[in-house]
Amino acid sequence: MNRSSGPVVWIGIIAATCLLLFLFKKILWLVVPFLLALIIYYFLQPATHRLVLHGLHRKTAAAITGGGFILLLLICAALLFPWISSHAVSWQESMARYIEGGSRLLQKTMDGLEVQFAFLERASLSRNVSEQMAAFTETFAQRYLADFVVTLATWLPALLLAPFLAFFFLRDGRRFTRFVANAVPNAFFERTLYLMHEMDRTARAYFQGLISLTILDTIALAIGLWIIGMSAPVLLGLVCAVLAWVPYVGSILGCLLVVLVAATDFPLDPWMAYGAIIVFILVRMLDDFVFMPLTIGRSLRMHPLLTVLMIFVGGAIAGVAGLMLVLPLLGVAMVVGETVGMIVTDPRLQARHAYARRLRNEQAAADLQA
Amino acid sequence: MFLFSKEEDSPRLKQLRALSLFSTLGPRELKTVDGLLHERSFLKDEVIFDQGEEGQALYIIESGKVLICRQGQPTGGKIAELGEGRLFGELALLDNSPRAAQARAAENCTLAVLFRADFLGLLETHAVIASKISLQLARHIGQRLRETVTSPAWQPE
Numbered sequence: 001m002n003r004s005s006g007p008v009v010w011i012g013i014i015a016a017t018c019l020l021l022f023l024f025k026k027i028l029w030l031v032v033p034f035l036l037a038l039i040i041y042y043f044l045q046p047a048t049h050r051l052v053l054h055g056l057h058r059k060t061a062a063a064i065t066g067g068g069f070i071l072l073l074l075i076c077a078a079l080l081f082p083w084i085s086s087h088a089v090s091w092q093e094s095m096a097r098y099i100e101g102g103s104r105l106l107q108k109t110m111d112g113l114e115v116q117f118a119f120l121e122r123a124s125l126s127r128n129v130s131e132q133m134a135a136f137t138e139t140f141a142q143r144y145l146a147d148f149v150v151t152l153a154t155w156l157p158a159l160l161l162a163p164f165l166a167f168f169f170l171r172d173g174r175r176f177t178r179f180v181a182n183a184v185p186n187a188f189f190e191r192t193l194y195l196m197h198e199m200d201r202t203a204r205a206y207f208q209g210l211i212s213l214t215i216l217d218t219i220a221l222a223i224g225l226w227i228i229g230m231s232a233p234v235l236l237g238l239v240c241a242v243l244a245w246v247p248y249v250g251s252i253l254g255c256l257l258v259v260l261v262a263a264t265d266f267p268l269d270p271w272m273a274y275g276a277i278i279v280f281i282l283v284r285m286l287d288d289f290v291f292m293p294l295t296i297g298r299s300l301r302m303h304p305l306l307t308v309l310m311i312f313v314g315g316a317i318a319g320v321a322g323l324m325l326v327l328p329l330l331g332v333a334m335v336v337g338e339t340v341g342m343i344v345t346d347p348r349l350q351a352r353h354a355y356a357r358r359l360r361n362e363q364a365a366a367d368l369q370a
Numbered sequence: 371m372f373l374f375s376k377e378e379d380s381p382r383l384k385q386l387r388a389l390s391l392f393s394t395l396g397p398r399e400l401k402t403v404d405g406l407l408h409e410r411s412f413l414k415d416e417v418i419f420d421q422g423e424e425g426q427a428l429y430i431i432e433s434g435k436v437l438i439c440r441q442g443q444p445t446g447g448k449i450a451e452l453g454e455g456r457l458f459g460e461l462a463l464l465d466n467s468p469r470a471a472q473a474r475a476a477e478n479c480t481l482a483v484l485f486r487a488d489f490l491g492l493l494e495t496h497a498v499i500a501s502k503i504s505l506q507l508a509r510h511i512g513q514r515l516r517e518t519v520t521s522p523a524w525q526p527e
Contacts, residue, residue, distance in 0.1 A: 052495045058405070174405060181408055189410060189483070190419070190426040197487045352417050359413045 006341070013337035017310070017330045018317055024325060025318040031325070033158045037165035038328075041173075042207040044069055048170055059171055066167030073163060101264025102256075103130075105273050112270075187353035188343055195339040202331040209296035210245070216291045217241035217283065224279035225258070228272065231265055240280070244287065249320050255280045296327055302334070389430050389455050389482070391506045399499045406492065408483040412475035415444075421472045425462025427485045431455065434479020441472045451476055460507055463489050 024031045044065045051061035110129050114121040177196055184192040221237035230236065240254030258276045266272040293304030302310075307327065314326025343349055383400045386392050392403060409432070412418055418429065421441035429436075431454055438458060440447025449471055452458055458473055463486055493500040 049495065057402075178408060186410055186412060186416065186418070189408075190423075193408075193485045193487075194426050197485070348420060352420075356413070356416050359416055363413060 009337055009341035012341070013330070013333045014310075014313075016337060017326065017333045018313065020329050020333065021314055021318045021322050021325060024329075025321055028321055029155070029158045031321070032155075033161040033165060035325070035328070036159065036162035037169060038203060039207055039210075040069065040163060040166035041169040042204055044166065044170060045204070058174070062167065062170035066163070066170050070163045070167065098260040098264045101267060102260045104267060105259070105263035105270055106130075108270050185353050186356055187349050191339060191343055191349070195335060198335045198339070199332055202335050203328065206296060206328050206331055213287070213291055213295040214238075214241045214245075216295065217244055217287055220283045220286055220291075221279070224283055225276065228275040228279060230258075230262060230272070230276060232261075236261060244284075246320055246324055249323070251284050255284075302327075302330070306330075385432065386482075389432070389457070390510065391428075391430055391457050391503060394502045394506060395499060399496070399502070402496055402499060403484075403492075403503075406484060406488040408485070410481050410483055412479050412481065414475055414477050416475045418473040418475060418481070419459065419469050421470065422468045424466055425459055425469050425486075426466070427459060427483045428457060428463045428489070429459045429473070430457045430482040430484070432480045432482050435476035436479060436481075437474045437476040438471050439474065444472075444474055457510065460510060462486055463507065 048058070048061045048065045051064060052058055056064070107130055180196065181189065181193055218234065218237040218241040221240055222233040225233035225236055236258055240251075240258065243250035243254040243257075255277065258280055259273050262273040262276040263270070288308065289304075293307050296307070310326050310330050311323060314322035314324075316322070318325065382404065383397055386400050386404060386407075387395070392400060395403060412434075418436065419425070431452055433454055435454075436452045436456075436458060437444060437448060438450045438452065440449070459469065461467060461470065463484070466486070489500070489503070492503070
């Protein structure tokens with residue numbers, strides 16, 4: 001199908017993406033489970049496909065994979081809950097140890113800066129920062145724990161919805177396609193079928209791109225951390241790569257994690273933490289300017305420049321949610337926009353539709369005229 | 371004996387089996403194909419597709435008649451008139467080349483539509499069904515070729 005769209009269509013696509021981001025920000029409680037359900041759906045789709053290949057009916061295959069996934073989640077939750085409860089104390093100690101290591105690194109850095117620059121010493125930078133850090137860590141639990149628990153309680157039912165949504169996507173996705181296609185006038189029918197097929201392809205390509213991006217990030221970060229001599233580089237790389245699913249905020253959290261581990265494992269060598277920061281920044285740059293345009297950008301057939309620009313736009317409109325949603329939304333808006341553009345700007349299709357409507361009106365009024 | 375009894379065709383499956391493209395499929399296979407088909411109704415004179423349009427689907431006539439003609443010449447440019455059970459637009463299933471002629475409803479008709487991507491998916495998931503359909507399709511194209519070659523108007527290059 002001809003994919004050359006004019007500037008008006010492209011402005012419409014970008015405007016629609018921005019508008020959707022703005023709207024989605026208001027109904028995040030529904031959008032996030034829906035997005036998670038889509039990730040689960042595309043994750044389970046190959047398994048369902050394989051079962052269908054072995055002769056199972058699609059509904060049975062969907063019931064096996066979807067039901068199996070929900071069952072697995074329940075089993076994991078049942079097994080993890082006692083384990084988490086029993087290890088909570090030791091984790092708390094480890095966390096305290098890592099936070100202490102981070103504070104120590106910060107203190108050393110401030111002391112070093114004060115030695116280098118006299119005006120910092122006069123401003124008592126090190127003491128001020130230490131006091132603020134101490135106050136922050138002491139009041140952190142009181143300030144944010146209640147909010148965290150309330151947010152978790154609000155989001156948990158919505159998040160639990162995701163596997164069930166994914167199950168119904170797997171089972172009834174095809175029926176939904178037929179249902180939508182039935183509502184389309186004859187003149188636009190073939191184009192609409194093509195549009196829905198392309199939307200599915202785009203979403204699948206995006207989530208496959210996301211998985212490729214995670215693997216590339218993990219490998220790059222693991223190699224970098226291994227070169228500077230950090231412990232558990234693959235695990236750290238994987239955790240940071242998964243955190244990076246949330247652009248910027250996830251990266252900051254990942255960087256913080258790597259620095260804390262470096263500062264605690266090598267308390268006498270602050271250069272290890274600085275080295276980890278440098279590695280992290282280099283990998284993030286690689287990710288933003290090479291890996292992401294090559295994986296997600298390529299999977300959505302977008303220009304790398306547009307990909308990077310839209311990430312900034314998404315962040316500006318809808319914050320963290322916007323950063324996460326902007327690329328899949330743009331991909332879908334692109335397919336819909338290009339196809340709708342083709343239909344609206346095709347005078348022949350419009351004429352055929354008008355003619356068919358006239359025929360239907362004439363048929364409906366045939367006996368009335370007599 | 372329930373386990374060994376032959377599965378009875380529902381009216382819908384009987385209707386599908388009557389279509390030449392699906393005549394060799396078993397009841398379970400027909401059910402699978404039925405899940406992929408879309409049904410469209412066209413009024414007399416309504417255009418189904420235009421010559422030169424990119425083809426995305428194959429059409430099978432469930433009821434009524436369809437006229438295949440040169441673009442915009444339903445009377446002077448008539449190529450064929452197809453009745454119940456016949457199929458058209460089959461080349462769209464093989465490639466996405468432009469439609470070779472225009473298709474119009476010669477009378478009120480109901481068509482079953484098989485989308486190309488669904489057929490390609492069928493080739494992967496249900497190779498036996500897809501190969502049976504492909505064989506029928508090849509027979510159909512062969513018949514069309516024979517009709518063209520044996521027609522008095524045909525001149526070899």
